[in-house]
Amino acid sequence: xxxxxxxxxxxxxxxxxxxxxxxxxxxxxxxxxxxxxxxxxxxxxxxxxxxxxxxxxxxxxxxxxxxxxxxxxxxxxxxxxxxxxxxxxxxxxxxxxxxxxxxxxxxxxx
Amino acid sequence: xxxxxxxxxxxxxxxxxxxxxxxxxxxxxxxxxxxxxxxxxxxxxxxxxxxxxxxxxxxxxxxxxxxxxxxxxxxxxxxxxxxxxxxxxxxxxxxxxxxxxxxxxxxxxxxxxxxxxxxxxxxxxxxxxxxxxxxxxxxxxxxxx
Numbered sequence: 001x002x003x004x005x006x007x008x009x010x011x012x013x014x015x016x017x018x019x020x021x022x023x024x025x026x027x028x029x030x031x032x033x034x035x036x037x038x039x040x041x042x043x044x045x046x047x048x049x050x051x052x053x054x055x056x057x058x059x060x061x062x063x064x065x066x067x068x069x070x071x072x073x074x075x076x077x078x079x080x081x082x083x084x085x086x087x088x089x090x091x092x093x094x095x096x097x098x099x100x101x102x103x104x105x106x107x108x109x110x
Numbered sequence: 111x112x113x114x115x116x117x118x119x120x121x122x123x124x125x126x127x128x129x130x131x132x133x134x135x136x137x138x139x140x141x142x143x144x145x146x147x148x149x150x151x152x153x154x155x156x157x158x159x160x161x162x163x164x165x166x167x168x169x170x171x172x173x174x175x176x177x178x179x180x181x182x183x184x185x186x187x188x189x190x191x192x193x194x195x196x197x198x199x200x201x202x203x204x205x206x207x208x209x210x211x212x213x214x215x216x217x218x219x220x221x222x223x224x225x226x227x228x229x230x231x232x233x234x235x236x237x238x239x240x241x242x243x244x245x246x247x248x249x250x251x252x253x254x255x
Contacts, residue, residue, distance in 0.1 A: 019133060022163045023126045052133070054159050055224055056167070059217035066215070083152050090227040091211060091220050 001050075003031045011107045012040035017049040020057030020084075028057070032064035032075070041073025044106040048079025053087050061097055076106040116143035116185040124166045124177040124196060132162055132181060143185040145251035154190045154247045157228040158183065160221045161194040161243045169196040172239050180240075189230070190249050195242040202241060 001018030012035045016028065028045075035043055045061065047053075053061075061077070068075040080088070080099045088094040100106040118139040122128050136155045140146060162179060169177040180195040209226050212219040225245065226232055233244040 021129055021133075021159060022167065023129060052156075052159075054156065054163055055218070055220040056163060058220060062215070063217045083156065086152065087156065087224065090224055093214070096214050 001027065003027055005031060005035050007035070007038070007040050010110070011042040011044055011103075012038075013044045013046055013103045015046045015049070019052040020047075020050050020060070021052065021054045022056040025056040025060035028060045029063055033067060036067050036071045036073070041068050041071035042107055042110075043068050043073065043075045044100075044103040045075065045077045046079050046103045047077055047081065047084055050084060051081055053084045055087070055091070058087060058091060058093060062093070065097065076100055078103045078106050112186045112188075114184045114186060117183065118142070119180075119182045121180045122178065124169055124179040126166060128179045129159060129162055129166060132159060135181075136183065139183055139185065146185060146190070146249060147252040150190060150247060150249040153228045154192070154245070154249070157225045157245050157247070158192045158194060160225050160228075161192070161245060164221050164243075165194065165196040165199070165241075168202065169199040169241070172198055172200045185249075188248065188250055190247045192245045193242055194245065195240050197240045199239065199241050201236055 001016055001024035003016050005012055005014040014031055032043060065075040076098050078100045088097060116139055118135040120132050120135050140151050165179050171177050175198040177199045178197040180197055183192045209222045211223045229245045229247045231246045235242045
């Protein structure tokens, strides 16, 4: 899985392309830690090109959410695809990880 | 014996490479069995990867030999069946077999609950140093016009 990020005016967007499984999960944690350490604690993880997530990928997202909140910000997700949506719903984590249609919309009203 | 319409498998060391290889094997399986409905592919593949991931992360070798993973996935007329085995492995701890969801802050412990939500039956067998999870999901071919 490939990650990239871009720091925008009011948030940072992290994009993941591929499968967010146990192989990719530690990489996501590293990328978000780097973004937060760089001063951007409002983070959107854009999952539009993430076609698969397992429970370790979900665990990494939760860890990243906690890291962003500890730094005074938040972490939101966007562009959620059907398999990822299913995993979020079956684990009841759709209530914790709020999904937005696009990265722009995630912090649009704050 | 139920007819097997398509079959794929994987055998190798229980490492991260096995997970990526399994994704590829399942993509190939759905190519061989294109009649399997999308929802069944998505749910079953997720359950198989969870079971395999559980072995890679938690299986403890029983002796000097490292744990190996063995997966056999078959498409039958009325269901999908996967046998996901950890060879040369100790019996799992009861803690690893919990199927309840942890609290919202937890960063692990959701795998088994997720598997149970995704498939029709989950069976565990232990024989001769091998732990096997047998996952089945009822699935009938998609109707085509």
